[in-house]
Amino acid sequence: MKQNFGSFVKKESLHILRDKRTMLGVMLIPVMLMTLFGFAISTEVNNINVAVVASEHTDGVHDAVERLSHNEYFTFKGYISQDEIDPCLRSGKAGAVVVFASDYDRRAEQAAAGIATKPVIQLIVDASNVNTAGSATAYLQNVLLGAASQQAMFETRMLFNPQMRSAYNFVPGIMGLIFILVCAMMTSVSIVREKEVGTMEVLLVSPVRPVKIIFAKMIPYFAISCIVLVTILLLARYLLEVPMSGGVGGIFSLSLLYLALSLSLGLLVSTIATTQMAALLISAMVMMMPILMLSGMLFPIENLPEFFQVVSNIVPARWYIDAVRKMMIQGLPLVAVWKNCVILLGMTVAILGISLKKFNDKLE
Amino acid sequence: MSAIDVHSLSKSYGKVRALDGVSFAVEHGELFGLIGPDGAGKTTLFRLLTTLINPDEGSATVDGLDIEKDYLSIRKRVGYMPGRFSLYPDLSVEENLQFFAALFGVTVEESYDLIAPIYKQIEPFRTRRAGKLSGGMKQKLALSCALIHRPSVLFLDEPTTGVDAVSRSEFWDMLADLKERGITILVSTPYMDEAKRCDRIALCNEGRILGIDTPTGIVQGFDKPLYSISAKNMFALLERARREEGVEDCYPFGEKHHLVASAGFDEERFKAALADVEGVEIVSAEPTIEDMFIKLMRR
Numbered sequence: 001m002k003q004n005f006g007s008f009v010k011k012e013s014l015h016i017l018r019d020k021r022t023m024l025g026v027m028l029i030p031v032m033l034m035t036l037f038g039f040a041i042s043t044e045v046n047n048i049n050v051a052v053v054a055s056e057h058t059d060g061v062h063d064a065v066e067r068l069s070h071n072e073y074f075t076f077k078g079y080i081s082q083d084e085i086d087p088c089l090r091s092g093k094a095g096a097v098v099v100f101a102s103d104y105d106r107r108a109e110q111a112a113a114g115i116a117t118k119p120v121i122q123l124i125v126d127a128s129n130v131n132t133a134g135s136a137t138a139y140l141q142n143v144l145l146g147a148a149s150q151q152a153m154f155e156t157r158m159l160f161n162p163q164m165r166s167a168y169n170f171v172p173g174i175m176g177l178i179f180i181l182v183c184a185m186m187t188s189v190s191i192v193r194e195k196e197v198g199t200m201e202v203l204l205v206s207p208v209r210p211v212k213i214i215f216a217k218m219i220p221y222f223a224i225s226c227i228v229l230v231t232i233l234l235l236a237r238y239l240l241e242v243p244m245s246g247g248v249g250g251i252f253s254l255s256l257l258y259l260a261l262s263l264s265l266g267l268l269v270s271t272i273a274t275t276q277m278a279a280l281l282i283s284a285m286v287m288m289m290p291i292l293m294l295s296g297m298l299f300p301i302e303n304l305p306e307f308f309q310v311v312s313n314i315v316p317a318r319w320y321i322d323a324v325r326k327m328m329i330q331g332l333p334l335v336a337v338w339k340n341c342v343i344l345l346g347m348t349v350a351i352l353g354i355s356l357k358k359f360n361d362k363l364e
Numbered sequence: 365m366s367a368i369d370v371h372s373l374s375k376s377y378g379k380v381r382a383l384d385g386v387s388f389a390v391e392h393g394e395l396f397g398l399i400g401p402d403g404a405g406k407t408t409l410f411r412l413l414t415t416l417i418n419p420d421e422g423s424a425t426v427d428g429l430d431i432e433k434d435y436l437s438i439r440k441r442v443g444y445m446p447g448r449f450s451l452y453p454d455l456s457v458e459e460n461l462q463f464f465a466a467l468f469g470v471t472v473e474e475s476y477d478l479i480a481p482i483y484k485q486i487e488p489f490r491t492r493r494a495g496k497l498s499g500g501m502k503q504k505l506a507l508s509c510a511l512i513h514r515p516s517v518l519f520l521d522e523p524t525t526g527v528d529a530v531s532r533s534e535f536w537d538m539l540a541d542l543k544e545r546g547i548t549i550l551v552s553t554p555y556m557d558e559a560k561r562c563d564r565i566a567l568c569n570e571g572r573i574l575g576i577d578t579p580t581g582i583v584q585g586f587d588k589p590l591y592s593i594s595a596k597n598m599f600a601l602l603e604r605a606r607r608e609e610g611v612e613d614c615y616p617f618g619e620k621h622h623l624v625a626s627a628g629f630d631e632e633r634f635k636a637a638l639a640d641v642e643g644v645e646i647v648s649a650e651p652t653i654e655d656m657f658i659k660l661m662r663r
Contacts, residue, residue: 011459018455201444202446208467362435363417
């Protein structure tokens with residue numbers, strides 16, 4: 001019976017190759033997502049327009065403004081009056097306004113001498129985009145603190161991602177998402193299609209165990225995913241210039257494990273869904289949403305409410321993305337993320353076990 | 365032992381009793397037809413016998429093997445063609461056939477002599493995608509695929525539904541040919557006219573078998589005089605005829621109505637009574653399987 005396994009794989013590959021549109025989609029979506037997240041969507045602060053309110057243009061104020069205008073992230077838009085603050089922010093002429101009190105210099109000197117509290121600088125920031133606003137505030141504080149040179153100051157060093165490039169952050173996230181999309185969604189849809197079209201009935205009334213057919217189905221999708229994986233790694237390295245200092249081999253091996261997990265998830269979905277539409281919806285809603293929200297892809301897990309932090313533990317992508325980040329950006333070797341590997345392996349075995357048990361060789 | 369033995373088989377889906385205590389036997393090498401409308405339980409019966417589902421009550425054997433205990437062995441021996449087209453539309457004719465051969469661990473060459481009479485007709489299109497074939501050709505391909513492993517029992521669930529009249533007739537010729545080779549065939553059809561091509565038929569309705577006999581035997585069981593009636597206003601005729609004395613039943617039958625008469629019926633008196641209905645004609649008619657079906661159903 002060995003030779004017929006080959007013909008099952010061949011048949012499955014033919015299905016995929018003949019569905020050119022889907023094939024193209026699978027190959028292009030990763031490239032699209034990588035470019036989109038890598039370049040277009042970013043929380044980096046760039047070209048923030050800053051206006052300054054100061055009743056007296058003292059030396060201290062000058063010093064601060066000088067530092068602002070020399071900083072590549074900010075563009076100094078000039079001095080405005082107290083009344084212009086609101087219209088300025090509303091019209092978008094400025095993204096942030098810095099307000100110096102009239103006694104700024106005097107207070108700063110007294111503070112230096114230890115006879116008064118530190119001078120207060122007010123920052124008014126357009127927070128309609130929370131992410132940018134947050135980073136902008138932090139940057140502004142750093143820059144302005146530097147201006148008050150009399151004061152003791154924080155010295156912050158950004159490790160691993162000194163330029164705070166958001167691409168570094170997104171690449172592992174995209175990988176966590178894409179493999180679920182390609183493997184889980186496509187395998188589940190292709191299995192459910194057999195149920196929907198009716199070919200499953202004929203397959204079942206044959207001496208071949210359905211499990212064998214299912215595994216034959218997974219092989220071509222696994223192969224496609226490997227191509228996608230290589231594409232992503234190449235794009236990450238040469239287009240987005242992610243360092244991958246932990247070694248590509250480790251990332252690749254971990255990703256293979258994640259691929260196996262995604263395939264098992266697809267199998268699980270196929271045991272639940274009876275129509276291709278349902279399989280798509282389950283894959284998209286039940287699997288993608290947790291990845292986007294609870295895996296640390298978009299929001300740090302530490303920032304989630306406690307309940308969701310607990311829930312995030314069962315989202316496989318969380319462990320994968322975390323491990324890939326460590327290897328890609330922090331440059332840790334595979335051994336360092338052994339805990340993540342064990343968890344992912346455990347999940348794969350569990351999901352595969354459940355789906356094989358649920359996968360009936362009868363119609364009901 | 366019979367090729368198929370069914371003992372009071374029942375199957376329910378929720379509250380719907382799809383199959384309600386069905387019993388019958390099919391002999392080796394017999395061409396047995398299940399005749400009945402949609403919802404008669406034919407597909408459920410096929411799924412039970414092909415081991416796709418388990419019965420709620422009753423038991424059955426196929427080729428001497430129990431459908432619950434020996435389902436894996438049954439799957440090696442039977443060929444199954446489900447009601448809807450269930451091949452891969454994106455694979456070519458040839459690829460479909462090769463895949464099904466691989467599924468049963470045989471090669472196309474090994475079984476070529478068996479499928480040749482059927483497959484030869486579609487062989488010129490072997491590189492065409494199965495989804496692009498005509499209804500009749502799809503059916504021939506499906507039959508070839510169902511035969512690829514030389515099954516001893518063949519299950520064909522409504523194989524001629526959605527197929528043109530010529531192809532349907534050809535298909536029944538092929539079945540007769542396969543029967544000659546000793547294959548037991550259980551076939552279902554909603555078309556009464558196809559029933560006479562079977563050795564024996566079972567009339568089914570709403571999960572029950574109403575009667576089993578040879579097609580001639582079934583017709584002979586119709587022991588009442590039968591008439592074919594027509595008039596200008598067929599609906600009014602139906603309404604009136606049903607109220608007449610000596611009329612046991614009257615129902616539309618093609619372009620005419622069929623009238624089942626009881627002992628006291630008289631043609632002339634019937635015509636006289638319906639004098640006000642324009643253009644009434646009444647002639648004696650030969651009962652068909654459909655008439656018997658209606659009679660059994662009304663009982």
